[in-house]
Amino acid sequence: MDQELFAALEKKxxxxxxxxSNLKADNTQLAEENQRLRSEREGLKSRVDTILGKLEGI
Structure with missing residues (x-):
């Protein structure tokens, strides 16, 4: 009986x-994707600011 309980506990x-482990790997992947998206957003923001600056000069 005790062996069965220990086996069940070990399985759990x-x-x-x-x-x-799966959640940790998912978290790492999501953190990397989040960083990539933040960088992409900053690049787009910079491009929009440049375009707006040019439009103000017209």
Whole structure:
């Protein structure tokens, strides 16, 4: 009986560790994508500011 309980507990712990690893990998991927999108946004903002500056000079 005790062996079955330990086996069940071990399986649950392993499942939790797998889920944690997957979530950690997802978090890393999302953080990288977030940084890429922020950089892209800054680039677009700079281009828009340049265009607006040129339009003001007209």
């Amino acid at each position: 712990v392993d499942d939790l560790l797998d889920k944690y």
